[in-house]
Amino acid sequence: MESARVAGFGPTVFSEFSRLAAQHGAVNLGQGFPDFEGPEEIAQAAIDAIRAGANQYAMTQGTPALREAVAAHALRFYGQRVEAHGQVGVTAGATEALYAALLAFTDPGDEVVLFEPTYDAYLASAQLAGAVPRFVRLRPPDVAHLTWWFDDAELEGAFSSKTRLVLLNTPHNPTGKVFTREELLRIGELTRRSGAVLVSDEVYEHLVFEGARHLRPATLPGFDDFTLTVSSGGKSFSFTGWKVGWHLGPERLVSAVQKVHQWTTFSTPAPFQLAIGRALALPDAHFVRFVDDYARRKNLLAGSLSRAGFEVLPCEGAYFLLARTDAFRRASEDDVAFCRRLLLEHGVAAIPPSVFCSPAHAPAMHGLARFAFCKSDAVLAAAEERLSRLR
Numbered sequence: 001m002e003s004a005r006v007a008g009f010g011p012t013v014f015s016e017f018s019r020l021a022a023q024h025g026a027v028n029l030g031q032g033f034p035d036f037e038g039p040e041e042i043a044q045a046a047i048d049a050i051r052a053g054a055n056q057y058a059m060t061q062g063t064p065a066l067r068e069a070v071a072a073h074a075l076r077f078y079g080q081r082v083e084a085h086g087q088v089g090v091t092a093g094a095t096e097a098l099y100a101a102l103l104a105f106t107d108p109g110d111e112v113v114l115f116e117p118t119y120d121a122y123l124a125s126a127q128l129a130g131a132v133p134r135f136v137r138l139r140p141p142d143v144a145h146l147t148w149w150f151d152d153a154e155l156e157g158a159f160s161s162k163t164r165l166v167l168l169n170t171p172h173n174p175t176g177k178v179f180t181r182e183e184l185l186r187i188g189e190l191t192r193r194s195g196a197v198l199v200s201d202e203v204y205e206h207l208v209f210e211g212a213r214h215l216r217p218a219t220l221p222g223f224d225d226f227t228l229t230v231s232s233g234g235k236s237f238s239f240t241g242w243k244v245g246w247h248l249g250p251e252r253l254v255s256a257v258q259k260v261h262q263w264t265t266f267s268t269p270a271p272f273q274l275a276i277g278r279a280l281a282l283p284d285a286h287f288v289r290f291v292d293d294y295a296r297r298k299n300l301l302a303g304s305l306s307r308a309g310f311e312v313l314p315c316e317g318a319y320f321l322l323a324r325t326d327a328f329r330r331a332s333e334d335d336v337a338f339c340r341r342l343l344l345e346h347g348v349a350a351i352p353p354s355v356f357c358s359p360a361h362a363p364a365m366h367g368l369a370r371f372a373f374c375k376s377d378a379v380l381a382a383a384e385e386r387l388s389r390l391r
């Protein structure tokens with residue numbers, strides 16, 4: 001018999017739409033994974049690590065070489081100083097670190113502040129931990145705002161004496177928002193005042209476009225003692241299946257997350273840790289080419305969507321485009337119904353973004369669909385062709 005904790009869980013929207021896409025031969029712009037390979041030398045590094053015998057349990061905190069690479073990468077890209085031994089930990093993807101953070105920093109009934117739409121795993125992890133989500137709505141761009149924004153009073157109102165954790169994602173899935181310095185300073189001020197921990201999910205840290213700049217909250221003045229940064233090798237190096245994630249910050253935060261990690265997975269696959277350690281040390285030119293290539297894919301897909309008649313919202317980061325579906329959506333349809341019809345009748349899979357919202361706020365997403373552009377040129381061309389038939 002299932003526990004109450006898991007009773008409400010079905011398959012994730014990503015699994016469901018990927019399955020439907022495969023079943024119906026749809027072009028899959030749903031689940032966010034690249035359908036092309038990461039750098040050959042990094043794949044080779046994993047193979048070499050296996051051949052060299054890195055095949056037994058890794059250290060629970062993470063392989064020293066990877067932790068040193070995480071620390072060096074933080075210094076190189078953000079001027080952030082962390083001790084590889086004590087202030088860095090490794091988990092099975094960012095997902096495990098986020099789940100572990102929920103368990104490590106909240107007791108049942110404690111509150112966690114989330115920005116909505118919010119990556120679906122945050123809500124599920126909060127539920128597993130028995131933490132109570134308090135939402136701050138991100139609102140779409142309008143005449144007064146060029147990008148997604150939030151109301152300051154709503155942010156302040158989301159904090160209470162029970163707030164233990166603030167879970168932030170920048171660059172943000174699914175809106176593509178990159179939080180500004182001013183916004184981060186305000187979030188940090190409220191977090192500090194409430195004595196909570198700020199967990200910053202930066203898995204899209206190397207995917208920032210249109211002149212936006214990714215700011216690592218942990219590097220803002222005074223933030224280093226209450227901020228835990230989480231990232232992973234999935235997005236930055238196109239190896240989502242390797243599930244190598246890490247977290248860095250003050251030792252007391254890292255060790256709390258590691259206490260959960262020790263008793264859930266204990267350690268993360270050793271050869272992939274070594275290979276991702278190598279990836280973090282790739283030269284700057286790699287990261288420049290990477291983001292240029294993604295900007296090209298973004299423009300390709302944005303063009304296809306606009307020509308088909310969708311209104312594409314601005315995207316400063318991550319690898320998703322949100323588009324307004326008003327031109328095609330039937331009066332009776334919400335975003336889930338629209339995305340299903342788009343898949344079944346037009347052969348294009350997209351994600352309905354209301355799955356990133358609590359039921360009360362889901363209607364704000366009903367006129368939108370999320371399209372992933374981390375896809376090969378052939379897939380993007382097929383999407384262009386299918387979308388053009390919608391007109």
Ligand code: PMP
Nearest residue numbers: 093094095119173203232234245
């Ligand atoms: N956070 C966000 C915002 C994501 O979109 C994802 C999924 N790509 C993750 C975390 C999960 O990362 P990982 O695959 O490293 O577990």
Ligand code: GLN
Nearest residue numbers: 014015030031032033173
């Ligand atoms: N983060 C990916 C997305 O938003 C999905 C990852 C997953 O399926 N767990 O599409």
